[in-house]
Amino acid sequence: MALAYSKQPLEIREITLKKKPSSMLHYSPKGTVPILILMSSNRDVRVIDESLDIMLWALEQNDPDGWWPENLTQQDEIKQLIKFCDNTFKTHLDRYKYADRYPEQSAAHYRQMGEEFLSRLDQRLSKTTYLCSHHLSLADMAIFPFIRQFAHVDKTWFEKSAYKYLQAWLDQHLKSEIFIAVMKKYAPWQDVDQTILFP
Numbered sequence: 001m002a003l004a005y006s007k008q009p010l011e012i013r014e015i016t017l018k019k020k021p022s023s024m025l026h027y028s029p030k031g032t033v034p035i036l037i038l039m040s041s042n043r044d045v046r047v048i049d050e051s052l053d054i055m056l057w058a059l060e061q062n063d064p065d066g067w068w069p070e071n072l073t074q075q076d077e078i079k080q081l082i083k084f085c086d087n088t089f090k091t092h093l094d095r096y097k098y099a100d101r102y103p104e105q106s107a108a109h110y111r112q113m114g115e116e117f118l119s120r121l122d123q124r125l126s127k128t129t130y131l132c133s134h135h136l137s138l139a140d141m142a143i144f145p146f147i148r149q150f151a152h153v154d155k156t157w158f159e160k161s162a163y164k165y166l167q168a169w170l171d172q173h174l175k176s177e178i179f180i181a182v183m184k185k186y187a188p189w190q191d192v193d194q195t196i197l198f199p
């Protein structure tokens, strides 16, 4: 979403994680997606292979609506929230999603662990329209896809839960033009002369 929003001309190469192309591993041996490969006109290459760094790069190029605030305290708050989501919350989300692979505890237990974050976000959204202020920021865009995944494990549970502000916020982002645009399905890239533009 950050890349689409920044309107940088981009080519997309959809990959299948079970069949990673060797050219992908050549640029980023750690083998995770997303990877952004920047090539300058003199063919200098820069690789960015962490999603947060890719988002920050995109906003550095173009941030017309101010997703990344100039205020350092606000920047720090956004980073802290994303960091908690990426580490602690993501661990609980994965266990809740794939509870059969983690039989030490029940799915309900993993869900309860994840709820700490849902509750924190809901409290924030009871005070401001978006997670960090009345202004939409990178925090909202980076975090809502994970809340979407959590909600989708058991939609009925999520819809009946007490997190009313969070439900409305999620709903708003799921219906947004930018989310719908980037969720377009792409066929896996083949190792041929093939250019698919993004989004």
Ligand SMILES: N[C@@H](CCC(=O)N[C@@H](CS)C(=O)NCC(=O)O)C(=O)O
Residues within 6 Å of the ligand: 017, 031, 032, 033, 034, 049, 050, 051, 052
């Ligand atoms: N911290 C990394 C995590 C990236 C990550 O783990 N991506 C998953 C897909 S969502 C992946 O590529 N897994 C590698 C695999 O399944 O082989 C980031 O945010 O870029």
